[in-house]
Structure formats: structure tokens, C-alpha cells
Amino acid sequence: MTVTYTVSGMSCGHCESAVTKEVSALPGVTDTRADAQTGLLTVASEQPLDDEAVRTAVDEAGYELVGRTV
Amino acid sequence: MTVTYTVSGMSCGHCESAVTKEVSALPGVTDTRADAQTGLLTVASEQPLDDEAVRTAVDEAGYELVGRTV
Numbered sequence: 001m002t003v004t005y006t007v008s009g010m011s012c013g014h015c016e017s018a019v020t021k022e023v024s025a026l027p028g029v030t031d032t033r034a035d036a037q038t039g040l041l042t043v044a045s046e047q048p049l050d051d052e053a054v055r056t057a058v059d060e061a062g063y064e065l066v067g068r069t070v
Numbered sequence: 071m072t073v074t075y076t077v078s079g080m081s082c083g084h085c086e087s088a089v090t091k092e093v094s095a096l097p098g099v100t101d102t103r104a105d106a107q108t109g110l111l112t113v114a115s116e117q118p119l120d121d122e123a124v125r126t127a128v129d130e131a132g133y134e135l136v137g138r139t140v
Contacts, residue, residue, distance in 0.1 A: 014084030 002031075002044045005054060009063040010036040022057040040069070072101075072114045075124060079133040080106040092127040110139070 010016060016034040023043055024032045031044035041058070043049060055065040080086060086104040093113055094102045101114035111128070113119060125135040 011081040012085055014088065015082055018084065 001048060002042060003049065003054075004069040005041045005043065005051075005058075006039050006066040006069060007034065007041045007058055007063050008039060008066050010034060010039060012036055015061075015063065018061040019058055019063055022061040023054060026053055026057055039066075041065075071118060072112060073119065073124075074139040075111045075113070075121075075128075076109050076136040076139060077104065077111045077128055077133050078109060078136050080104060080109060082106055085131075085133065088131040089128055089133055092131040093124060096123055096127055109136075111135075 007019060010019060013036065016036050019034040019041060020032045023029060023034075023041065026049065028045045028047050028049065029043060030046060033042045043054060051068060058065040077089060080089060083106065086106050089104040089111060090102045093099060093104075093111065096119065098115045098117050098119065099113060100116060103112045113124060121138060128135040
């Protein structure tokens with residue numbers, strides 16, 4: 001399954017890399033795409049992810065998880 | 071001596087780090103400060119630096135040396 005989150009604070013490719021690295025390390029995550037221009041973070045995983053785990057990973061990268069697109 | 075350059079494209083702390091890392095590696099450089107907000111890059115060195123060497127280092131980091139402040 002794939003979920004798209006909104007993240008604030010990403011301004012460049014380095015920011016995308018930092019977020020991608022942290023979120024990709026979460027158990028069960030199979031693909032991660034972060035886009036600084038749109039502020040969107042798309043995460044594919046085998047099982048449904050805990051939003052709070054994603055929030056923590058984004059926070060550790062130095063950014064803020066704002067929400068989840070519906 | 072200390073020279074201040076203007077650099078375009080730096081948008082965040084990661085960008086500052088990338089520029090600082092490349093410029094700091096130039097021979098004779100003793101201190102480097104990059105500020106994404108102002109676009110200023112201040113370089114201290116033992117001997118006068120070749121502007122083209124600084125330009126190359128900034129370019130390798132992925133940014134553009136625009137000029138040198140006077």
C-alpha cells in the first residue's frame with residue numbers, strides 16, 4: 001500500500017535525501033519518494049504503516065509531518 | 071585574508087554544508103562560512119585564493135559562484 005503525507009520545511013534535494021533516508025529505514029517500507037517542491041512524501045510499504053512512526057522519522061530528519069493526503 | 075563571495079542556489083543548512091565542505095578542502099583555506107539566507111560565502115585563507123578555484127569548488131557542490139563582494 002502507498003500513503004502520501006505532506007511535509008513542511010523541505011527546500012532542496014538534500015532535504016529530500018534526508019527525509020528519504022530516515023523514512024526508508026522504517027521496517028516494512030519498500031519505497032520512499034520525497035519532493036521538496038510539492039512538500040509531498042510518498043511511502044510504499046508491505047503492511048499499513050503507523051503514522052506516528054513516519055512522523056518520528058520525518059522529525060529525526062529535521063522536518064515536520066503536517067498531514068496525510070486523502 | 072578573508073574574501074566574501076556571493077553564491078546562488080543555497081536554500082538550507084544542507085546546502086551550506088555542501089558548499090563549506092568543498093571550499094574547506096581547497097589548499098590554504100583556514101575557515102569557511104556559508105549562509106543560505108544571505109547567499110554569502112566567506113573564505114579565510116593563508117594566501118590569496120584563486121577565484122576560479124573557489125568557483126570550481128562551489129560548482130562541484132552544486133551551486134553557482136555569482137561574484138565577489140567589494
